[in-house]
Amino acid sequence: MKIDFTGKLVLVTGSTSGIGFAAASGFLSAGANVVINGRSAASVEDALARLRQRNAGVPSANVQGFVGDLGKPDACDRLIAQHPAFDVVVNNIGVYGPQDFFDIPDDEWERFFQTNVMSGVRVARAYARAMAEKGWGRIVFVSSESALNIPADMIHYGFTKTAQLAISRGLAKRLAGTGVTVNAVLPGPTLSEGVAAMLQSGDVHPGSSVEKLAVDFIAENRPTSIIQRASTVEEVANMIVYVSSEQASATMGAALRVDGGVVDTIA
Incomplete structure (x- = not known):
């Protein structure tokens, strides 16, 4: 199987490091044009340099950067104005960190919700309609096994990851028959x-x-x-790249675990 994204424009949010960076690199190596995203100009420029060096042997690959905190509506508006269409959107941006339930203030719940959930809602809402009109597109939400195994020390994080599964599944139903697939990837x-x-x-x-x-x-x-x-970031990125490909056209509304078997179920 040869996965080829030549001619496709891909957005990976939160992609200056970690899983997002590995996914961006995977798309580039498969010939995609990629837009990466980070909160600071320095982090984006550094990631761009590393991606270009890593994928120097792929002549069709091209990567650009967008600086902005997509947990905030104004940054999403700027993104949409600069890039009115994408073929593939990977909603990867996220925040996490252990904190006891009784110590989490309202504004921290709101920050997690806006960053982990509403960023993906806004981006998917902006780009899914044009994908459907064209008859092809891919939307991926990077959730977590914590969506199923809610961690006692990160309840606010688990809540946002479960919300991503609900949105992914519901949006898949909304886009039924359009040629646009919507799926979630659940790293462990x-x-x-x-x-x-x-x-x-x-x-x-x-x-x-x-x-x-x-x-x-x-x-x-x-x-x-x-x-x-x-898991390595590349192992998770491999699933993201695959489910975004032409070959994954029958995978729709799925929650795809790359959790090393942490979730103790066969379903």
């Missing part, structure tokens, strides 16, 4: 830069490798993991 513990930093900040045995810290974290906090390690 993934060794992104942000997760690595979080693990290292809590390391009680300085000098441990980040991989060892991840294995210990999973053993303690995600004991149902079957692979018993963290």
Whole structure:
């Protein structure tokens, strides 16, 4: 199977590092034109340079950057004005972090909701209609296994990831028969830069490798993991790229787990 995005324009939100960066790189290597997104000009420029270097051997690949916090409506408006159409939209932007339920103020719930949920709502609402009129398009929400296994120390995060599943499934039904697919990808513990930093900040045995810290974290906090390690960002990106491809045309309204078997169900 050869996945080819030549001539397709792809948006990956929250893509200056982690899963988003790996997905952008995967799309570029398959010939797509990609728009990446980050909150600061410095992070976007750095990511652009790394992507161009990594994909220098792909002559048809082209990557641009958009600077803006898509958790805020005005940034979404600027994005839509600069880029009126996309063939593929990957709603990856998100915030996370452990915090006890009794210590989470209203404004933090609102920040998580606006960033993790409403950013994807606004972007999908802006681009899905034109995709449907053209008869082809892909919308992907990057959710989490935490949508199903709500973490006790990140209830506000789990809530937003469950909301993404509801939106993804409902929008898939709304776009039935149009040639536009809508799906969610659910990573499990993934060794992104942000997760690595979080693990290292809590390391009680300085000098441990980040991989060892991840294995210990999973053993303690995600004991149902079957692979018993963290996924790589590339492993998650592979699913995002596949479900966005022509080959995935019969995959619709799905919640696709890349969780290493953490969710203990066969369904």
